[in-house]
Amino acid sequence: MLLKVENINVAYGHAQVLHGVSLEIDRGEMVFVVGRNGAGKTTLMRTIAGFMTPTQGAITLDSEPVNGTPPEKMAQKGVRYVFQDKRVFAKLTVRENIQLAAYPTGEPLSEAIDKVVGIYPKITRFMDKPAGGLSGGQRQLLLLGRALVGSPRLLLIDEPTEGLAAGIIEEVFKVLDRIKGTVSMVIVEQNLPVVCRLADRVYAMKEGGIPAHLTTAAEIQDQALLEQYL
Numbered sequence: 001m002l003l004k005v006e007n008i009n010v011a012y013g014h015a016q017v018l019h020g021v022s023l024e025i026d027r028g029e030m031v032f033v034v035g036r037n038g039a040g041k042t043t044l045m046r047t048i049a050g051f052m053t054p055t056q057g058a059i060t061l062d063s064e065p066v067n068g069t070p071p072e073k074m075a076q077k078g079v080r081y082v083f084q085d086k087r088v089f090a091k092l093t094v095r096e097n098i099q100l101a102a103y104p105t106g107e108p109l110s111e112a113i114d115k116v117v118g119i120y121p122k123i124t125r126f127m128d129k130p131a132g133g134l135s136g137g138q139r140q141l142l143l144l145g146r147a148l149v150g151s152p153r154l155l156l157i158d159e160p161t162e163g164l165a166a167g168i169i170e171e172v173f174k175v176l177d178r179i180k181g182t183v184s185m186v187i188v189e190q191n192l193p194v195v196c197r198l199a200d201r202v203y204a205m206k207e208g209g210i211p212a213h214l215t216t217a218a219e220i221q222d223q224a225l226l227e228q229y230l
């Protein structure tokens, strides 16, 4: 198992937000987490990425305990977190944004650029323009490409299609479909058609717990079943 989250509790100060959450990801799997606003999805992602430490339970990456490992160390271990806010370095060019991702991994810039262009060829024409001028969808595709730099072990992607127009959602979908199987991914997503078409497994979150885990194609493609959790 690549990632094992076992029975974790997580709190902001005295407010406990995750209650006994468990989840597993195998190599190459694409697993989705669905649930209403406030269910605790982002907190779960932040915890796996090292921004929060569980007060109870264990997290292991390739059998190595990583509870309390800070985010920069988790990044060095190959865990990449694509935040919900789609934030890029707005004043830097697209090329410089990719360079900043490549530098700590030691991957040559040309290879890093090839990776981003490989998943989103249209980015080429914006390479020397400020990233702040990109649309929300283009920024998301840049961030997904950047997350692939340095051969990550695990991508954590928080609401990749949120706030995007239908056309660009389809582009994000195609990119996720293309990288499926090449890297392990945990994706928080509320767009159920996207979830139904892509997921290997689905965890449904509610009130800081995971009341349902859908594993068969029949369950995953049953949108009405997933809708109960939104």
Ligand SMILES: Nc1ncnc2c1ncn2[C@@H]1O[C@H](COP(=O)(O)OP(=O)(O)OP(=O)(O)O)[C@@H](O)[C@H]1O
Residues within 6 Å of the ligand: 012, 015, 017, 035, 036, 037, 038, 039, 040, 041, 042, 043, 044
């Ligand atoms: N920094 C914080 N301090 C205190 N409570 C917080 C903080 N961040 C989130 N919470 C609370 O934790 C709970 C879970 O929030 P979280 O953002 O993980 O949910 P979510 O399922 O990702 O929702 P959303 O889709 O709105 O991001 C909510 O009740 C929220 O109010």
